[in-house]
Amino acid sequence: AQRVTQPEKLLSVFKGAPVELKCNYSYSGSPELFWYVQYSRQRLQLLLRHISRESIKGFTADLNKGETSFHLKKPFAQEEDSAMYYCALSGEEYGNKLVFGAGTILRVKS
Amino acid sequence: GAGVSQSPSNKVTEKGKDVELRCDPISGHTALYWYRQSLGQGLEFLIYFQGNSAPDKSGLPSDRFSAERTGGSVSTLTIQRTQQEDSAVYLCASSQGWVYEQYFGPGTRLTVT
Numbered sequence: 001a002q003r004v005t006q007p008e009k010l011l012s013v014f015k016g017a018p019v020e021l022k023c024n025y026s027y028s029g030s031p032e033l034f035w036y037v038q039y040s041r042q043r044l045q046l047l048l049r050h051i052s053r054e055s056i057k058g059f060t061a062d063l064n065k066g067e068t069s070f071h072l073k074k075p076f077a078q079e080e081d082s083a084m085y086y087c088a089l090s091g092e093e094y095g096n097k098l099v100f101g102a103g104t105i106l107r108v109k110s
Numbered sequence: 111g112a113g114v115s116q117s118p119s120n121k122v123t124e125k126g127k128d129v130e131l132r133c134d135p136i137s138g139h140t141a142l143y144w145y146r147q148s149l150g151q152g153l154e155f156l157i158y159f160q161g162n163s164a165p166d167k168s169g170l171p172s173d174r175f176s177a178e179r180t181g182g183s184v185s186t187l188t189i190q191r192t193q194q195e196d197s198a199v200y201l202c203a204s205s206q207g208w209v210y211e212q213y214f215g216p217g218t219r220l221t222v223t
Binding site: 043044045046049086088096097098099100101102103 | 143
């Protein structure tokens with residue numbers, strides 16, 4: 001079965017510090033991995049997906065198939081990065097439905 | 111343009127009552143999804159519609175839950191004989207097709223008392 005694990009419920013860092021939000025997955029085929037973000041009082045929105053290899057708002061994520069990980073990283077956190085972050089997985093075998101991790105709250109302190 | 115909309119934004123109902131939640135997807139999007147966001151379960155898939163294909167109902171938690179999509183556009187999620195454990199935020203998303211980005215609505219917060 002496909003599964004996404006985000007081990008940290010809360011990650012608190014100081015402004016300017018590096019950020020790494022961890023995500024591990026289990027999937028038998030070729031997965032598509034995503035990071036979604038939900039800012040306070042806003043709707044859930046796509047931050048980035050592994051196939052696009054983009055850097056959005058300074059965030060990057062590399063798919064490591066050997067470690068089955070898709071950690072989200074940013075070298076210098078900003079206060080406006082404070083939000084709930086969800087790692088999600090999809091795959092052809094399961095249509096395009098997303099399987100989400102439990103989410104990690106990122107708090108960036110000034 | 112207009113994003114995914116959902117109504118009502120909040121719904122309080124008594125245990126045992128039926129509720130209907132509505133989703134208006136982005137115009138032209140052929141795929142529509144329902145998810146549930148709750149404290150104990152996180153974000154979980156409920157049901158998926160793609161064009162005229164039979165919906166994927168594999169995530170519906172019980173037969174009290176059903177959904178339909180009329181005319182390939184608006185969708186209604188119905189919960190019969192609501193229970194307290196149904197309390198959650200119900201999210202709808204749409205996309206241009208199954209390989210494309212999903213756009214989420216603001217959600218309906220359902221509270222069963």
